[in-house]
Amino acid sequence: EAIRGGVPIISIPLFGDQPKNARLAEHHGFGLIFHRAELSVNTLSEAIQEAVTNPKFAQSAKRLSRMLELQPVSPVHLLVKWSEFTAEFKTLENLEPAGNKLNFFQYHSLDVIAFLATVLILILLVIIKVVLWLWRFVFTMISKLRKQKVA
Structure with missing residues (x-):
């Protein structure tokens, strides 16, 4: 939403995908991150001041907004194309990943884990x-030396 609007953000990530999204906003230069523990009136007002006065944030936000506007292929067009494609060909077994056909042991790599555990145990x-x-x-050498000294 912030990218579409072309505005900088100040994020306070709490749970879920919010921390990742906040890091992405900061990485791309259109956002600042604050953690709950660091939050105070002073830090928040400084962050707002920084986001409003620093042109870097507005430029990055506007640039990303423009990129979103001018995507070579719109999401609606992609949805329509893939819907038509799946409607025409019905099942797409050739696009299914090979991992779908793995059994429980292969999927969880239990065979590899068992082999590595066996090798590790043998080495130990x-x-x-x-x-x-x-x-x-x-100890045998020490006892022999003691016997030689005694004798």
Whole structure:
């Protein structure tokens, strides 16, 4: 709505897609973001002053508004074209993603997770075996050295 009107915005995102939209407005230069915790009369009045006096915000908002107006293909035209296309061809199996036909294990990559978990467990077991072998070897050497000193 702000883009269509060509006006800068001051957003206080609360939930849902509002934080993302506020970041996009700030990124594209036609908006400022305020979080609830930072909100006060002073910060809000400064933000309004900034949005009104800084020409960057108005220019960005007007530029995006003009881009929206002059889209090469209007959304209404796209809707009509796709409606006619689907009406003519009915089913569009060739446009269905291959992921629609995956079973539960493939879709959630459980086969890959199981393989990686098995490899990780085997590596850990090998490391534990090597550490235990080294531990025994060191204590065996220490006990042999003690016996040699005693003898």
